[in-house]
Amino acid sequence: MGSQPLLIKKIKAIKIVPAVSEDEDAEMLQDLALVVINRVLKSTRNLALDQPGP
Numbered sequence: 650m651g652s653q654p655l656l657i658k659k660i661k662a663i664k665i666v667p668a669v670s671e672d673e674d675a676e677m678l679q680d681l682a683l684v685v686i687n688r689v690l691k692s693t694r695n696l697a698l699d700q701p702g703p
Contacts, residue, residue: 660686 663682672678 659690 660683663679663686
């Protein structure tokens with residue numbers, strides 16, 4: 650493999666099924682999911698950058 654830059658994009662939206670979106674806490678759940686997913690992506694990127702290359 651070549652030394653291509655690692656491309657990680659932030660997730661900007663999550664679709665929630667209509668039954669869940671009727672719940673008053675749906676927006677909070679959506680925001681929480683975005684935070685969790687973006688933290689995982691950031692951690693994964695950091696781990697990949699810490700790994701010694703070939």
